[in-house]
Amino acid sequence: QVQLVESGGGVVQPGRSLRLSCAASGSIFSSHGMHWVRQAPGKGLEWVAAIWYDGSNKYYADSVKGRFTISRDNSKNTLYLQMNSLRAEDTAVYYCARDGGMVATYIDYWGQGTLVTVSS
Amino acid sequence: QSVLTQPPSVTGAPGQRVTISCTGSSSNIGANYDVHWYQQLPGTAPKLLIYGNRNRPSGVPDRFSGSKSGTSASLAITGLQAEDEADYYCQSYDGSLSGYVVFGGGTKLTVL
Numbered sequence: 748q749v750q751l752v753e754s755g756g757g758v759v760q761p762g763r764s765l766r767l768s769c770a771a772s773g774s775i776f777s778s779h780g781m782h783w784v785r786q787a788p789g790k791g792l793e794w795v796a797a798i799w800y801d802g803s804n805k806y807y808a809d810s811v812k813g814r815f816t817i818s819r820d821n822s823k824n825t826l827y828l829q830m831n832s833l834r835a836e837d838t839a840v841y842y843c844a845r846d847g848g849m850v851a852t853y854i855d856y857w858g859q860g861t862l863v864t865v866s867s
Numbered sequence: 868q869s870v871l872t873q874p875p876s877v878t879g880a881p882g883q884r885v886t887i888s889c890t891g892s893s894s895n896i897g898a899n900y901d902v903h904w905y906q907q908l909p910g911t912a913p914k915l916l917i918y919g920n921r922n923r924p925s926g927v928p929d930r931f932s933g934s935k936s937g938t939s940a941s942l943a944i945t946g947l948q949a950e951d952e953a954d955y956y957c958q959s960y961d962g963s964l965s966g967y968v969v970f971g972g973g974t975k976l977t978v979l
Binding site for chain 1: 869901903905907912913914915918919924954956958960967968969970971972973
């Protein structure tokens with residue numbers, strides 16, 4: 748039973764930083780690519796970032812490029828998202844999601860999400 | 868503005884068949900990247916519904932089916948049930964410089 752549990756969300760002021768974590772269990776974490784996907788209130792899904800199974804390649808949406816950094820620690824079965832220079836438009840539920848393969852296939856498991864609110 | 872275009876809403880009566888379209892371009896669906904579909908019930912995380920254009924994960928009823936042709940894909944739901952009322956999203960990959968994973972804008976399915 749694959750489980751993905753996000754943490755680290757909360758209320759943060761514009762311009763500040765926040766780091767999200769995602770603890771994975773129930774499968775071989777190091778065999779799968781991982782993603783962060785967000786959903787603003789009442790809006791659709793927006794892919795944020797992805798990282799290969801071994802961390803060797805990382806990809807970002809234009810909207811977060813240069814501000815967000817995705818990383819992983821395979822020894823701890825944990826995925827991270829470092830979010831800097833946060834803006835009001837970054838307010839969303841952030842989902843940790845597992846890729847069905849090592850690189851870029853489909854998303855087969857999703858966490859329950861953690862809410863990030865950027866507000867002064 | 869999503870890279871993949873879906874109708875904002877579709878409606879159907881119980882027992883009917885509905886389809887949801889997903890239109891892309893030559894840099895994503897038309898570049899032979901697979902299309903995947905997700906179902907998001909109200910207040911919950913998305914769930915994988917169809918992968919690799921037409922494959923159903925274990926546990927997904929065969930009332931759900933997917934297809935792909937050219938730069939478009941479709942999700943069909945037959946024998947519509949009340950519990951199918953949800954948001955549906957298509958997803959693919961984009962080979963352009965500014966793209967990687969791309970989602971459609973989502974379609975709200977209402978069961979009358």
